[in-house]
Amino acid sequence: MTTRYDVAGTQGMFETGSDEQVLANKLGITAVADMDEAELVLLQKLYESVLADSLPMSRLTMAHIRTWHRRWLGNLYAWAGQARTVNMSKGGFPFAPAAQIPRLLTEFEHECLSRYTPCAGYDMTQLIEAIAVTHVEFILIHPFREGNGRISRLLADVMAAQAGEGPLDYSSWESNRNDYILAVQEGLARNYEPMKSWVECALEGE
Secondary structure (H helix, E strand, C coil): CCCCCECCCHHHCECCCCCCCCECCCCCCCCHHHHHHHHHHHHHHHHHHHHHHCCCCCCCCHHHHHHHHHHHHCCCCCCCCCCCCCCCEECCEECCCHHHHHHHHHHHHHHHHHHHCCCCCCCHHHHHHHHHHHHHHHHHHCCCCCCHHHHHHHHHHHHHHHCCCCCCCCHHHHHCHHHHHHHHHHHHHCCCHHHHHHHHHHHHCC
């Protein structure tokens, strides 16, 4: 049976009765649809809090991102806000080894967050580069056990808001999923041009 991710280790535990489809959680949820709904409701609340009530206009840090992850999933998972401790792959593509995540997050904070944020005063070209590079590097690290894609989009939306732009429209990414994934993978060679194109589409709502 295929599961959403291939994992091993303590964070790879599944909820009893879920047929290895739902991660072990605090609420005993066993149905995928119920977990998806719970995560979505909590994510909407996080977005309202971060973007509407307390938008950070300062330089972003991993402390911000860990806090967002914990506030989003803390009522569901014991490991919310904590770095991933298991190796993961998706669609045959391996993310960064778990043992390397602490070092990689230190580099990510220095080379991406410190370099590109805050985004206030950026023109569109600068904003596109900032979001594209940061998004690709975050996804390649995949620092959390679950929710990396959604947290990476929140990060992109916060960066856009700092520059006075609205949230990104990710519909083009969803409808061209394979091409989006290829753009992320190009980041392994430090080629961010494909992702810049997808970020530009998302910022323009195309």
